[in-house]
Amino acid sequence: MTKTxxxxxxxxxxxxxxxxxxxxxxxxxxxxxxxxFLEQKLVRKALEMGASYCDIRTAKSSGTxxxxxxxxxxxxxxxESEGAGIRVLYGxxxxxxxxxxxxxxxVEKALETAFKLAKATSxxxxxxxxxxxAPTVDKGVIWVPKKxxxxxxxxxxxxxxxxxxxxxxxxxxxKTVTAGYADKTLFQKFVNSEGTDVRTQVTRTYVxxxxxxxxxxxxxxxxxxxxxxxxxxxxxxxxxxxxxxxIEGAKTAVRxxxxxxxxxxxxxxxxxxxxxxxxxxxxxxxxTEADLVMAGDSCLEGxxxxxxxxxxVTIIDDPTAENVYGSFPYDDEGVKTRKKVLVENxxxxxxxxxxxxAYKLGMEPNGSxxxxxxxxxxxxxxxxxxxxxxxxxxxxxxxxxxxxxxxxGSRGGQVDTGKGTFQFNAQEAFLIENGEITKPLxxxxxxGSTLEILKNxxxxxxxxxxxxxxxxxxxxxxPVNDGGPHVRIKSANVGGA
Amino acid sequence: MEPEEIVKMAEKLGAEEAEVFWIKDVSTELTVEKNExxxxxxxxxxxxxxxxxxxxxxxxxxxxxxxVESALEKAIxxxxxxxxxxxxSFLKEGxxxxxxxxxxxxVANYSPEEALRDLKEMVKSATDYRKGIIVPEGxxxxxxxxYYVYNSHGLYVEGKESAIGAGLYAILDDKGVxxxxxxxxxxxxxxxxxxxxxxxxxxxxxxxxASKLEKSGKMDVLFMRNAIKQILEFTTVVxxxxxxxxxxxxxxxxxxxxxxxAAKGLSVYDDQTNPQGLYSAPSDDEGGVSRxxxxxxxxxxxxxxxxxxxxxxxxxxxxxxxxRSGPRFRTPRDSSVPETVSRNMVIEFPKVKSIDELISEMDxxxxxxxxxxxxxxxxxxxxxxxxxxxxxxxxGGEIKHPVSSAMLGGNSTELLKNIIAxxxxxxxxxxxxxxxxxxxxxxxxxxxxxA
Numbered sequence: 001m002t003k004t005x006x007x008x009x010x011x012x013x014x015x016x017x018x019x020x021x022x023x024x025x026x027x028x029x030x031x032x033x034x035x036x037f038l039e040q041k042l043v044r045k046a047l048e049m050g051a052s053y054c055d056i057r058t059a060k061s062s063g064t065x066x067x068x069x070x071x072x073x074x075x076x077x078x079x080e081s082e083g084a085g086i087r088v089l090y091g092x093x094x095x096x097x098x099x100x101x102x103x104x105x106x107v108e109k110a111l112e113t114a115f116k117l118a119k120a121t122s123x124x125x126x127x128x129x130x131x132x133x134a135p136t137v138d139k140g141v142i143w144v145p146k147k148x149x150x151x152x153x154x155x156x157x158x159x160x161x162x163x164x165x166x167x168x169x170x171x172x173x174x175k176t177v178t179a180g181y182a183d184k185t186l187f188q189k190f191v192n193s194e195g196t197d198v199r200t201q202v203t204r205t206y207v208x209x210x211x212x213x214x215x216x217x218x219x220x221x222x223x224x225x226x227x228x229x230x231x232x233x234x235x236x237x238x239x240x241x242x243x244x245x246x247i248e249g250a251k252t253a254v255r256x257x258x259x260x261x262x263x264x265x266x267x268x269x270x271x272x273x274x275x276x277x278x279x280x281x282x283x284x285x286x287x288t289e290a291d292l293v294m295a296g297d298s299c300l301e302g303x304x305x306x307x308x309x310x311x312x313v314t315i316i317d318d319p320t321a322e323n324v325y326g327s328f329p330y331d332d333e334g335v336k337t338r339k340k341v342l343v344e345n346x347x348x349x350x351x352x353x354x355x356x357x358a359y360k361l362g363m364e365p366n367g368s369x370x371x372x373x374x375x376x377x378x379x380x381x382x383x384x385x386x387x388x389x390x391x392x393x394x395x396x397x398x399x400x401x402x403x404x405x406x407x408x409g410s411r412g413g414q415v416d417t418g419k420g421t422f423q424f425n426a427q428e429a430f431l432i433e434n435g436e437i438t439k440p441l442x443x444x445x446x447x448g449s450t451l452e453i454l455k456n457x458x459x460x461x462x463x464x465x466x467x468x469x470x471x472x473x474x475x476x477x478x479p480v481n482d483g484g485p486h487v488r489i490k491s492a493n494v495g496g497a
Numbered sequence: 498m499e500p501e502e503i504v505k506m507a508e509k510l511g512a513e514e515a516e517v518f519w520i521k522d523v524s525t526e527l528t529v530e531k532n533e534x535x536x537x538x539x540x541x542x543x544x545x546x547x548x549x550x551x552x553x554x555x556x557x558x559x560x561x562x563x564x565v566e567s568a569l570e571k572a573i574x575x576x577x578x579x580x581x582x583x584x585x586s587f588l589k590e591g592x593x594x595x596x597x598x599x600x601x602x603x604v605a606n607y608s609p610e611e612a613l614r615d616l617k618e619m620v621k622s623a624t625d626y627r628k629g630i631i632v633p634e635g636x637x638x639x640x641x642x643x644y645y646v647y648n649s650h651g652l653y654v655e656g657k658e659s660a661i662g663a664g665l666y667a668i669l670d671d672k673g674v675x676x677x678x679x680x681x682x683x684x685x686x687x688x689x690x691x692x693x694x695x696x697x698x699x700x701x702x703x704x705x706x707a708s709k710l711e712k713s714g715k716m717d718v719l720f721m722r723n724a725i726k727q728i729l730e731f732t733t734v735v736x737x738x739x740x741x742x743x744x745x746x747x748x749x750x751x752x753x754x755x756x757x758x759a760a761k762g763l764s765v766y767d768d769q770t771n772p773q774g775l776y777s778a779p780s781d782d783e784g785g786v787s788r789x790x791x792x793x794x795x796x797x798x799x800x801x802x803x804x805x806x807x808x809x810x811x812x813x814x815x816x817x818x819x820x821r822s823g824p825r826f827r828t829p830r831d832s833s834v835p836e837t838v839s840r841n842m843v844i845e846f847p848k849v850k851s852i853d854e855l856i857s858e859m860d861x862x863x864x865x866x867x868x869x870x871x872x873x874x875x876x877x878x879x880x881x882x883x884x885x886x887x888x889x890x891x892x893g894g895e896i897k898h899p900v901s902s903a904m905l906g907g908n909s910t911e912l913l914k915n916i917i918a919x920x921x922x923x924x925x926x927x928x929x930x931x932x933x934x935x936x937x938x939x940x941x942x943x944x945x946x947x948a
Contacts, residue, residue, distance in 0.1 A: 097541075
């Protein structure tokens with residue numbers, strides 16, 4: 001393998017963002033700091049040891065975090081970490097080992113351990129694995145923040161979350177507000193034995209608030225978040241304004257204090273953009289993850305090309321969406337990310353695939369391998385998953401409903417991908433009576449079969465937006481987002497506490 | 498770099514007090530995908546973090562060894578924003594319990610070959626249980642952790658523990674799809690791998706061929722170990738954090754101490770020195786002395802959990818709960834500040850029966866293996882609504898049929914008041930989001946809303 005010089009690399013920019021002089025220096029420094037030699041030498045060594053493939057992810061991250069409880073700063077922190085994770089394929093089996101010590105000795109030892117694990121696994125396994133073909137890439141990508149948090153003084157970050165607390169407290173029933181701020185910049189280098197060398201830099205900026213309201217014996221709580229990939233400019237996007245979200249959240253918390261219990265039964269439901277997003281992510285998205293499909297743990301196994309939902313439903317996973325929290329330029333197997341149409345007009349089109357799962361399924365990888373950090377092996381993961389916009393107005397969705405529920409936001413959701421069942425609890429809800437929104441409801445849960453709900457979606461509004469940034473857990477946590485328009489489900493199983 | 502040097506350097510840079518936390522973690526896992534071994538992986542990590550105290554305010558940073566000075570400078574700069582905690586000082590050295598049985602060389606030095614043997618045994622026991630069972634995923638993980646805390650008062654405490662864990666998930670596609678999971682974890686090499694495999698398959702078989710729940714309303718619910726763990730994790734555990742109670746973010750209030758809040762006979766402990774406990778150690782992550790902390794004793798609320806900062810703030814003492822990994826999002830322990838986090842939650846109740854006996858005592862109810870959506874419970878009020886697709890309908894003391902799906906509603910504080918009996922199947926389990934553990938049995942309660 002020939003040594004690649006930084007001069008060979010193209011500095012790509014993300015959409016309209018430009019790279020200024022300072023960032024170029026950062027980038028050159030990044031290349032310099034990481035050298036070009038160690039990873040190349042080690043992947044070569046792995047091949048000499050008998051491995052059929054090896055990749056090394058090296059990362060450095062730094063970030064700030066603040067947490068405010070009412071008026072007081074609970075946490076103020078700064079942190080930096082670095083490390084490398086090495087993956088080796090030997091005899092059709094994987095070995096992996098990571099270290100937070102980037103000295104040549106430590107990284108070399110990690111390679112040896114990974115190799116030993118691959119050898120032991122290979123001996124113990126009858127099934128052999130491999131990697132689907134992917135283009136060799138030699139590239140550096142920086143997603144340059146327009147308003148880089150590194151240039152913004154900590155006091156300004158503090159003021160922003162302090163304002164969030166004050167705004168929420170404008171509502172007199174709001175008793176406790178915890179507001180958090182975090183930014184993180186991650187430099188990552190991916191080198192493999194096929195000659196790929198990808199270097200990326202992504203910044204994420206994020207705020208979150210937990211708002212608790214009380215009145216007499218009633219208590220309610222609401223969580224809001226905002227942010228994306230990029231710097232402070234991410235807060236200028238639709239639906240990502242920290243203060244607007246806080247004000248909305250505080251109002252919701254107050255409304256919930258005197259909301260009535262939810263009716264239960266099989267009734268029509270309108271889900272808002274946030275809840276529609278949670279549905280796209282939890283109920284459909286997870287079941288399209290090829291590693292779950294392979295493991296026999298997805299209700300969508302063998303269903304590509306089949307109708308799984310009503311013909312108005314199109315569901316997309318897009319890691320290239322500008323400034324959105326779950327975006328990333330290259331996946332953790334060095335594959336360029338792309339927009340994937342998972343469901344098109346009700347037909348299941350593809351799965352989310354890594355190189356490994358694509359090999360096993362005889363499909364083409366689509367850049368969906370993600371790891372929480374260098375300490376983990378990549379799994380098949382989502383990015384920004386959403387239901388495509390429709391063409392009705394919100395009022396049109398309402399008008400045919402005699403008795404139903406309008407459910408907004410989510411306190412979380414969970415899914416059993418094998419059985420194809422899910423359960424979400426709405427953040428807040430309203431009763432719909434004779435085509436009109438009447439009284440507020442609390443503790444509304446809805447659950448059931450994913451495929452049934454997909455078939456029961458009978459109208460989509462034209463008001464798409466991305467929802468709020470979050471983390472998705474699958475043994476590892478990764479940043480994700482989701483979204484959609486208002487979605488009408490003609491019947492769903494609704495229950496309450 | 499020695500901890501004394503880091504603390505001295507911080508003091509030289511202007512900190513009044515400083516505290517260093519160091520952790521080393523080495524672990525390896527071998528996993529199975531669809532009945533076959535498919536992956537061996539692991540990692541070694543070490544990390545430092547430092548808290549500094551200046552003008553009564555705390556700053557924090559975490560770092561790797563080469564950037565100590567700049568990390569300390571940043572922590573000191575950040576402390577300016579920190580809230581002023583009157584009279585706060587890092588903890589003084591305490592009388593730490595001598596912990597035996599937490600570290601075993603044979604677990605720390607386990608080999609991939611041994612783990613593969615165990616893994617295969619576990620998977621075979623699952624797939625042999627019944628034709629048609631597949632194991633989509635499963636694994637065996639082993640390793641060890643070492644830590645120390647050192648601060649300006651000369652407090653020094655260290656700990657070391659080994660652990661081996663195994664778990665698997667079984668699916669049966671026969672009369673519809675059903676599944677089951679089981680896991681085990683131990684400090685010493687004493688796991689029964691075939692029992693874990695068998696239990697997962699047993700659940701999948703028991704819940705296969707499910708039909709609709711005919712009756713709804715208030716009924717008895719037998720929450721199997723794994724289901725009750727999921728519920729307590731997002732309600733009772735966090736509701737007993739002192740800072741939440743004092744801020745009104747819990748149904749338990751400080752003025753409820755010494756009053757009855759749960760069924761007579763029910764005791765809840767945070768047992769920080771339990772030899773089976775995954776978070777047992779001589780101290781917490783800031784040098785607070787480990788103990789068996791009674792939270793609820795014989796139905797009466799006895800204590801809330803505190804780390805040193807929240808203790809100072811609310812006029813209490815540290816209870817050995819200053820842990821560096823939040824309950825909601827798993828973060829490496831070296832990159833977070835100590836916060837109040839439970840360690841090993843233990844539940845005790847006088848009436849202990851086998852699972853079969855518990856079922857025979859149920860007039861009309863359900864036995865629930867797992868729930869979906871427990872993490873969406875409202876910890877502030879205790880209200881919860883969950884879905885279960887792994888459950889059995891019981892009538893007249895007999896299992897009638899598996900149920901395809903049910904919604905369960907109730908309140909966590911009511912649940913603790915309505916405990917009828919507990920199972921004899923107590924086992925250590927880690928919380929589903931990580932960060933703390935449980936040593937609990939299955940629990941039979943009355944009066945849950947089931948639909």
